[in-house]
Amino acid sequence: MTIENISNNKVLDGWHKQYNHQSNVLNCKMRFAIYLPPQATSKNKVPVMYWLSGLTCTDENFMQKAGALRMAAELGIAIVAPDTSPRGENVPDDEKQAYDLGKGAGFYVNATQPPWNKHYQMYDYVVDELPELIETHFPVNSQRVISGHSMGGHGALVIALRNPKLYKSVSAFSPISNPMNCGWGRKAFSAYLGTDPDAWTLYNTWSVYDASELMRKTTAQVPAMVEQGENDDFLEEQLKPNALLLAAKANNYPLTFNMAEGYDHSYYFISSFIDKHIRFHAFNLGLLEQQ
């Protein structure tokens, strides 16, 4: 597992770095970004927050726009931002290059359907291959938390709910909370996972990637925090936080949910609450005595 350094920026006494590497899981060359806070040294390995971005994003959006690095530098948490899909000329894309399918829209699932299944294995990439690579090459320990926005909020919740031993906490900004029941989710799941959601086997195939379904059934309890802007244009049609809230209530799940009045779906919203989320993760990592 070799990685190729392609950029270095000093930020707040730490370093933002980008790398290319050949992904065995995705069968293509991938780029990721890491922020190493000043505390990270070979003798003082730090925990990692994985950040999963939303539709159309790359590794760059969060690092440039969220204002997250200040609190990460203060508390000593590394941040890793992968891309949102496999990339490259050989990777299939939507015929019309739609923003919500194909490149930039991997939905953090393992595709089972051709032509997607050869490359679109973002679930395994985020859960297994990328952390192994990060923990091999950087001064980080194996303590992980995970967060994300929109499609990436969906990914973060699904990944933490399915791997409660791997993540100390999970948070999400405006997540696609019930993808089985919204346009974005049904389009992506139909393409990547198969097209008959009423069949029992396919229901099972879809529901293991649906945060509301998972939260309703899980017996493990990874502390979760969700932030949602009340003026988000996608709130009713795509995000459906009520499904998640009902699931949490039914299963007595430790979900902290905040509906933020006046806020939208943008990075301006994320930057307004990212400090709170990083402190939430720091508390669950044992770095802070209170949030």
Added chain:
Amino acid sequence: MTIENISNNKVLDGWHKQYNHQSNVLNCKMRFAIYLPPQATSKNKVPVMYWLSGLTCTDENFMQKAGALRMAAELGIAIVAPDTSPRGENVPDDEKQAYDLGKGAGFYVNATQPPWNKHYQMYDYVVDELPELIETHFPVNSQRVISGHSMGGHGALVIALRNPKLYKSVSAFSPISNPMNCGWGRKAFSAYLGTDPDAWTLYNTWSVYDASELMRKTTAQVPAMVEQGENDDFLEEQLKPNALLLAAKANNYPLTFNMAEGYDHSYYFISSFIDKHIRFHAFNLGLLEQQ
């Protein structure tokens, strides 16, 4: 002076807004962005920090990438970010669309040479027209500070040094400190102001837009802070901070200069030190008792 609202994002309990307006000074339609902190109301008008961006930027780069809004919201300072040049189909651009001349590269001067002089009047736009418009339409008072990056750091220093009664303080990140003696500056000044810098009249024409020349001669003293990354790729060829330092020393000018080890020319650098600069401005505005 009418303005057209084109976007609104709630950020940190305040509002980021973009507007279009017809500029009489620039003879074209211009866009600007304003951040109004939560303290700004018709009964509590707040001071304004003007931010001048660097080559290729628009009103958006600083607002999205600098992480500045948190401290502005905390201290109650509005931020206004204009574009970096006149815009539109009728505005002349460099023949080769070079990044360092024409659109995106107005250099905050009043051009005297055709074809530039009809539109490229960014000095008057920033000093007069834009503040008048801002103070007419928004809950701000007439207290101003100014800051900027690279070409915009040059603009901020020049504008404050030439208008010491209008600005309480000035700061700059990696400014083009001595544009008469670097490639970027000589190219732009030749085009906008005329091509014979050795002639005395033209020397005068150039020197009134050169921060080092102005700092060496001024009798007024606007408190100034400059941040420079030591690993900035443009440091030796274009930025030349030593000229500014020598001028400040010769004239006993109140310049706080920080050479930041390991930092580059990017917004990651700006985001690392923007809190310090906003606190410097807040102190000079009387909002903080110490920096």
